[in-house]
Amino acid sequence: MRDLFKQAREKAPCIVFIDEIDTIGKKRDGSGLGGNEEREQTLNQLLAEMDGFDGSKGVVILAATNRPESLDQALLRPGRFDRRIPVELPDLAGREAILRVHAKDVKIGTNIDFNVVARATAGASGAELANIVNEAALLAVKDDRDIVSQKDFDEAVETVIAGYQRKGAVISNREKLIVSYHEIGHALVAGLTKNSAPVHKITIIPRTSGALGYTMQVEEEESNLISKEEAIARIATMTGGRAAEEVVFKSVTSGAANDIEQATKLARAMVTRLGMSDKFDMMALETVTNQYLGGDTQLACSADTATRVDEEVLKIIKEAHAYAVDLLTKNIDKLHELAKYLYEKETITGEEFMEILHNGANA
Numbered sequence: 449m450r451d452l453f454k455q456a457r458e459k460a461p462c463i464v465f466i467d468e469i470d471t472i473g474k475k476r477d478g479s480g481l482g483g484n485e486e487r488e489q490t491l492n493q494l495l496a497e498m499d500g501f502d503g504s505k506g507v508v509i510l511a512a513t514n515r516p517e518s519l520d521q522a523l524l525r526p527g528r529f530d531r532r533i534p535v536e537l538p539d540l541a542g543r544e545a546i547l548r549v550h551a552k553d554v555k556i557g558t559n560i561d562f563n564v565v566a567r568a569t570a571g572a573s574g575a576e577l578a579n580i581v582n583e584a585a586l587l588a589v590k591d592d593r594d595i596v597s598q599k600d601f602d603e604a605v606e607t608v609i610a611g612y613q614r615k616g617a618v619i620s621n622r623e624k625l626i627v628s629y630h631e632i633g634h635a636l637v638a639g640l641t642k643n644s645a646p647v648h649k650i651t652i653i654p655r656t657s658g659a660l661g662y663t664m665q666v667e668e669e670e671s672n673l674i675s676k677e678e679a680i681a682r683i684a685t686m687t688g689g690r691a692a693e694e695v696v697f698k699s700v701t702s703g704a705a706n707d708i709e710q711a712t713k714l715a716r717a718m719v720t721r722l723g724m725s726d727k728f729d730m731m732a733l734e735t736v737t738n739q740y741l742g743g744d745t746q747l748a749c750s751a752d753t754a755t756r757v758d759e760e761v762l763k764i765i766k767e768a769h770a771y772a773v774d775l776l777t778k779n780i781d782k783l784h785e786l787a788k789y790l791y792e793k794e795t796i797t798g799e800e801f802m803e804i805l806h807n808g809a810n811a
Contacts, residue, residue, distance in 0.1 A: 449493040453507075460506035469511035475520045491520060498528045514740035537573055540566055540670035546574050550581040556596045565601045568648065568666050572608075580604045606649075606664070611656035619654065626693065627652045627661045628791040629783065630703050633692025634663040636783055637685045637772045639805050644681040647802070651795040660703060666798075676724045679714060683768040684775075686711040691772035692783060715764040716757070720747070725760050733757060 456464050466472075472490045498509060511529060513519065523529050538546055543566040551562070569577060583604035588596045619627075631650050638644045645665040652661035665685075690704040718724040720734035733749045747754055776783055786804055790796055 449490055449497060453497040456507045457505070462507060464507060464509045466509075466511040468513060469523075470513045470515045470518050473511075473513075473519045473523050475518060491523075495522055495528070515738065516740075517737075537571060538577075540570075543569055543572060543577060546577045547581060550578045551596075554581065554585045554596055555594055557598065560596075560598055560601065564598075564666075565605060567668075567670075568602075568605045568664070569608075570667065570670070576608060580608055583607050602649075606651075606655075609664075610659050610662055614654040614656055617654040619660065623660070624652060625787070625791055626697065626701060627703065628787045629692045629696050630689040630701075631661045631663050632783060632787045632790055633688040633690075633695075633772070633776060634685055634707075635688075635801055636779060636786065636805070637688030637691070637775055638663070638665055638681075639802065640775055640779065641681045641684055643675065643677040644685055647798045649795070649797055650790055650801060652790060653794055659706070674722075676718070676722075679718050679722070679724060680764070680768060683711045683714055683765060684772050686714075687765070687769040687772045688776070691769060691776050692787075695773060695776045695780065696783070696787075711765055711768070712761065715761045715768075718764060719757055719760045721745070725764075727756065727760050 452464065456462055472487055472494065474487070474491075476488050476491065509529070516532070524532075540563075544562045547562045547565055551560070565580070569580065572580070580601070581604070584596050584600040587600045587603055587607075588594070591600075631652060635647045635650050638647055645667045647663060648666040649664040650661075651664075654660050655662070686707045687704075689707055690700055693700050693703070716734075719728060721732065721736070723730040723732075733747065733753065734745045735748050737744050737746055747757075749757070782805065786801065789800075789804065
């Protein structure tokens, strides 16, 4: 550490950049002895070297971390790292701009709509967007083309979300039919429910992620807030696949495993963190840790309250599930018609779906 700053002063003006600073800048535990002694000595030397730094010395010190909550407070006081710049995931305009930057490196068609790709990749990081452009270029090469098309970008988004197509996968006709009804169940609930994102694409082509099919929804506009009605609509849509299996086959399969996980996660967030439960009102029952590393959560309530939280989560999911079953029962003819169409074509667009749907459905 002393050598680093000695070189920095000799080479001024210069920038010292320390990546993953949490490896040496973690909060000191006060033990003084043991396995952390070397790390704490390194931190102490860093703090000593940073004392008295100002712009006139020509050395600027930058650092990056995705665990800011674990840093020692002495590092963050004025005179040391006193300016913090959070780098959030890009918004719609940011994603579109990032896609355009990476697309400069590949030959693309004249009719590419980056806004469509950006809307389909909400929550993606810059690295993931670069990967999507790279995947689109690879798909064009595999197809013996030297120009990347809109279709390549759409397929690249699906590849990043759900994995590559398993074109050689052998699935029985009965399983293929069940998956068709399952996916149309999702799409039909989404299409007939207010506050639900429009259906963009439905497919029953298996993917390397293990998915036998999926329904893709794309918001028309970028949104930073979610209303209670939208959250309930999402949960209802997630239960739509299982509901379709129940209505048509009077049985259920393991195909809804991911839907169940996602619906439970959202319903729990509604109760514990978003204040969307009548029973608990605006009481915070869960805290978010590691905001920049996936946002793990930890319950902050008694065991008795945790039991009541489970009951409230179950109530939300059950009501959404019952709503989906009722909606699909009312529109059973449309369910059969769309499932048959998907079974034959394997992949249908949102436009095709809406055209058939609006031909006499019951909300």
